Amino acid sequence: MGYFTVIAAALIVLTAALLLSADSSTAKLIKHHNHHHHHSEEQCDVSDGKWVHDSAYPLYNAMKCPFIDKPFNCIKNGRRNREYQKYRWQPHHCNIPRWNGTDFLMKIRSKKVMFVGDSMSLNQFQSLICMIHSANPHFNHTYSRKGAVSTFKIPALKISISFLRNALLVDLIKVGNKRVLKLDSVQKSAAAWKGNDILIFDSWHWWLHSGRKQMWDEIQFGKVKVKDMTRLVAYEIGLQTWARWVHKNVDSKRVRIFFQGVSPDHDSGREWGQPNATHCIAEQRPLTLQAYPGGPHPADVVLNRVLKGLKKRVHLLNISKLSQFRVDGHPHIYVTASRRAIDCTHWCLPGVPDIWNQLLYAFL
Numbered sequence: 001m002g003y004f005t006v007i008a009a010a011l012i013v014l015t016a017a018l019l020l021s022a023d024s025s026t027a028k029l030i031k032h033h034n035h036h037h038h039h040s041e042e043q044c045d046v047s048d049g050k051w052v053h054d055s056a057y058p059l060y061n062a063m064k065c066p067f068i069d070k071p072f073n074c075i076k077n078g079r080r081n082r083e084y085q086k087y088r089w090q091p092h093h094c095n096i097p098r099w100n101g102t103d104f105l106m107k108i109r110s111k112k113v114m115f116v117g118d119s120m121s122l123n124q125f126q127s128l129i130c131m132i133h134s135a136n137p138h139f140n141h142t143y144s145r146k147g148a149v150s151t152f153k154i155p156a157l158k159i160s161i162s163f164l165r166n167a168l169l170v171d172l173i174k175v176g177n178k179r180v181l182k183l184d185s186v187q188k189s190a191a192a193w194k195g196n197d198i199l200i201f202d203s204w205h206w207w208l209h210s211g212r213k214q215m216w217d218e219i220q221f222g223k224v225k226v227k228d229m230t231r232l233v234a235y236e237i238g239l240q241t242w243a244r245w246v247h248k249n250v251d252s253k254r255v256r257i258f259f260q261g262v263s264p265d266h267d268s269g270r271e272w273g274q275p276n277a278t279h280c281i282a283e284q285r286p287l288t289l290q291a292y293p294g295g296p297h298p299a300d301v302v303l304n305r306v307l308k309g310l311k312k313r314v315h316l317l318n319i320s321k322l323s324q325f326r327v328d329g330h331p332h333i334y335v336t337a338s339r340r341a342i343d344c345t346h347w348c349l350p351g352v353p354d355i356w357n358q359l360l361y362a363f364l
């Protein structure tokens with residue numbers, strides 16, 4: 001787990017000046033028949049809402065789920081206060097269906113589901129298999145890791161859910177001893193995406209890294225070869241290449257495609273009105289503000305722009321803003337048992353990614 005090793009090596013701050021403005025297409029959910037609303041066709045933006053305390057949460061017990069990587073297992077690493085596990089996302093104008101793990105399995109019966117992306121995708125993948133495992137303990141399962149792929153299977157239902165590590169989505173190739181990032185090609189990466197029925201992509205954090213964590217030595221697209229470029233621009237070109245692949249290769253009658261919105265990190269307290277904060281360490285509660293003071297995540301703005309052109313084929317899991325409010329949900333010092341590192345990027349499990357999966361469930 002290169003990512004975590006590096007985090008553990010030093011008190012890492014993923015510095016990002018994350019302030020731009022947004023516009024975007026919207027995650028819609030048919031309004032449920034509840035109390036005074038009867039217009040069931042009316043659509044509702046599920047990402048417009050607030051976090052509410054709910055004692056029925058969490059949806060699973062970290063100590064009983066064998067799939068959680070150590071850096072996400074905050075309880076195991078010594079986090080005592082479990083309040084962060086007890087929040088549910090409540091949209092203002094509709095309800096998200098309650099999680100029903102049995103029903104979820106029926107929906108993905110005989111299907112291959114694949115998460116493709118970086119460790120934020122891994123975070124969501126592990127959350128999902130814990131949610132499933134806890135709701136359906138009587139089903140036999142298998143779990144394996146081979147190279148860049150982890151796979152959870154329920155043979156009796158012909159279900160396979162896997163995670164493929166592929167942080168940049170576009171191709172990264174070796175030319176001599178140079179690692180070349182090919183912004184205009186996904187051919188190599190996409191070979192492993194084919195044959196799945198449901199794909200959930202994510203990509204952002206590794207576009208930001210420089211120095212030792214930077215994954216390439218050179219960037220190429222068309223005839224252009226550069227050592228480096230504005231990362232948001234590279235990200236957008238890469239996403240457009242991915243989008244072209246979707247457009248050409250995905251039969252939307254057969255294959256469902258989701259994209260996880262950009263997950264925010266909380267290293268700079270200025271973004272949420274705590275200029276003196278040491279990362280997210282002291283945070284115990286979700287923010288109850290109307291809007292995140294730091295504004296929308298600039299990478300999310302780029303992502304939304306690209307996905308807008310693919311509205312029919314790709315469903316955005318619009319998790320960026322709702323996650324911005326969860327300053328309390330990161331592992332911070334409980335990313336390791338030794339507490340010598342800080343992680344305000346990933347999320348404790350159970351926790352915030354469980355809600356991302358509830359959105360996935362809602363739209364499946």
Ligand SMILES: *[C@@H]1O[C@H](CO)[C@@H](O)[C@H](O)[C@H]1NC(C)=O
Pocket residue numbers: 023024025026027045046047048049304316318321
């Ligand atoms: C995502 O949700 C936020 C918060 O409700 C909203 O402002 C934004 O327009 C949504 N983005 C998209 C692409 O739907």
Ligand SMILES: *[C@@H]1O[C@H](CO)[C@@H](O)[C@H](O)[C@H]1NC(C)=O
Pocket residue numbers: 100101102103106
């Ligand atoms: C969960 O879903 C299953 C299968 O659709 C259904 O039989 C069951 O009643 C549901 N459980 C609850 C609590 O809604």
Ligand SMILES: *[C@@H]1O[C@H](CO)[C@@H](O)[C@H](O)[C@H]1NC(C)=O
Pocket residue numbers: 138139140156
């Ligand atoms: C689970 O696996 C065990 C051992 O292979 C088998 O005896 C049992 O019948 C299986 N249970 C189900 C529900 O398939």
Ligand SMILES: *[C@@H]1O[C@H](CO)[C@@H](O)[C@H](O)[C@H]1NC(C)=O
Pocket residue numbers: 274275276
């Ligand atoms: C931050 O620290 C400075 C210097 O100690 C202090 O003057 C200021 O009031 C603090 N601000 C907040 C919001 O706590």
